Amino acid sequence: MTDPAAKTPRFSLTRRRLILGGSLIGGALVVGYVAANPMQVAGAVLQGGGADPDPSAFGPFIRIAADGWVTIVNKQQELGQGIHAGLAAIVAEELDADWDKVRVIDARSNFRAYGVQMTAGSNSIASNWDLMRNAGAAARSMFVGAAARRWDVPVAEIHVRDSVVSHPASNTAATFAELLAEASREKPLQSPVLKQVHDYRLIGSDRVRRKDNLPKSTGAQIYTQDVQRPNMLVAVVAHSPRFGGKLAQFDASDALSVKGVVDVFAIETGVAVLAETTVAAMQGRAALRAEWTDTNAETRSTDDLVQYFRDTAAGGTDVEPSEFQTMGEGYDSPFDGEVAEFSFDFPYLAHAPMETMDCVAEVNGWDVSITSGAHLATIDQVQSALTARTVPGKVDIEVLPSGGSFGRRGNMSSDYLVECVRIAKRVEGRPIKLMWTREDEMASGYYRPMSHHRVWVQLGSDGFPTRWRVHIVCQSLLPVGPNFTATEGIAHSPYFTTASTVDGKIFTPKFPVIVGFWRSVGHSHTAMVMEHVIDQLARRAGRDPADYRRVFYEKAADSRRLAVMEELCRKADWGKPLEAGWARGLAIHEAFGTVVGQVAEVRMMEERPVVRRVISVVDCGIPVSPDQITAQMEGGIGFGLSAALYGEVTLREGLVQEINFRHYPILRMNEMPAVETHIIPSVNKPTGMGEPGVAPIAPAVANAVLALTGRATERLPFLNRAARNSAGFSL
């Protein structure tokens, strides 16, 4: 007996098939969709060409094999944050699958099957929470329906647990594998009933573990750097040494004489050297003679830029500010009474993921095939298509896990990926692996922008703010629209609640240094500003920093911050003395919907802070994967502390000075503090964890330094350049 409907997947979450076959690709048809709704346009443009997932009766995210193994498709990019396990756990919970027989595979780019694929803003769990729960519950309903039919019992009497479907009343049971054929013919529930939090068996338990430990401890995990293809060439590119510089001319003769070098040609971003091996490509580039024109290039030094930013904050340049968070009467009028003033300078920061930028691409006519740790696969598809002059649906991206990213791979211009496609288009039919060296990566920009903050606070007789003025100077991460990533973490601060007037101004200078998303984005500087100012105000008012904060949180009715801080004070023994020479510093910050509190235990060793232990508390809604939340807290603290102690990219006449780990030190094992993480129980929808752990550590350390020395921290990193240069490691 054949059920004709069983031939095609008809899962509720699947796609609307729009016609855009390979032969019909072309401007007219695409334009024809422009009048339709935006999602239809996106669907039409993005579909086709890309790999279709194996049709599955259980929808695009779930495949169940005859041996009972459940494969869950991870549509986000795995860059270390453990998202593959988190999303799989959400599906497995609602499906009631046996977690030990769940595996995860990474999705290729496919808008039609998976919708928008972008891994950003710490939102992978939050944005897929409903989708994944529904996917699991709908698939479960198919097994329940099949069992009810087979046993002729009511659906309501069926139980499912660990991939076994049972009818306790008749003592009957069958595995997913045994019911597979019948279940795949069931119609999934369109609005399946989802579990309540107290019913969770997997979510929130320590059983949710990573599925990639083995390949990542045997060397078997394949990253883009490791991809080999028959007939593949390796490309390295000589870029302008200055931001905004352009290629004037080049002489390839010496480069071409290097053994193994195959081709040298100019592309939009510089000169590409193609060779049979990585070493030959690097040597070819070293032999290349290229001249650059700096007419539109950035030629200033960091000291000049710092001064320019300070002048700008004082209204001394032609950069016009815009307002943010301005409220109250006469916000521009002069202050009166007691006014506290603060100033902060923050540097450019490089991401320095362990895997440098790399990409494998091949162009064949309309078709573009890419293998890369594509962070924003949907954007990367569009950018690659524009570069190759095809449509996004003809761009297939095999999304690999990447050796970190921290935002570097997630930029709207898809810079390194586009560069690889440009090269591949020049040598159509041949796979190209673009390799960036560490020096390429660190000098390439997309930095956390440098910024200057000025803060004035007028204080009432009770020691609490009555007026705030915050001026920020910071490049924008986006070409158009408000510079909101520079003000996130300051706008809507609970610390404004005692004030009647707030004057927020954001100055957005434009110049060629390229800035981008760096783990925790604006919070990487705004948390330091607000949390360090608050400690200084508390000190001025003669109040304990936690007691002082409590007044604001209560006035703002911020129950989450209050709960986090109370738990933190308990766990950190706040208020109890430490040994001589040690002090605690506290910081509480909300980022991406998650509230994190950290207490750092710090002492001074000559002029540098040493952190031995960090106690953290987090409210990230329902904790899906507690062990990964803990891991992200540890990683976030290490990442944030590394930047706070050492992180600074400087320019000297436009040339980047820190281009490898010797001058851009990264926190090492001997410097890593012990980290203790406590998760606030919650029944709220989960929020992100990839970034929120980063921001509070710098102010927590600064506040401890303030307690130890009485000195405010007015710039980061804590260590100056000379001290950093002696921090490099040598065997």
Add this chain to the structure above:
Amino acid sequence: MSFVLSVNDQAHIIEDDGETPLLWVLRDRLNLTGTKYGCGIAQCGACTVHLDGQPKRSCSIPLKAATSSQITTIEGAEGEEVTALRNAWGAHDVPQCGFCQSGQIMSAVALLRQNRTPTDTDIDHAMSGNLCRCATYNRIRAAIHDAAAQLGQPA
């Protein structure tokens, strides 16, 4: 030039410039890609392999200087220390992005072969040449202690 290289108990004849860093011979010629490029200047440890049992940064060893040594990469690492460390790595969910972990394991194996009861200071000394940008350091430390406990004292 032609060189004979012993990698993971196999001899290979390599036609290459003697100055070519061992890292790229392993990766591009022998397809042993578990050993990673991270910095090229022996600062990050992602390229750590064993030369005659000693952890070395393969990015900074020229091919010609490696021909007299027995080279072991992550793919060829074996023995009770390796097994104990991999089990501990899994038990502690050590890896995040995982890119540095081949090098971390190779440094940890060398440590445990020399010292079955490493203190925190011993671990710091042995492991501080291996960067982890995801900062999995505390889990690496705990996993090394666990592996050491699992192995016990050598007979």
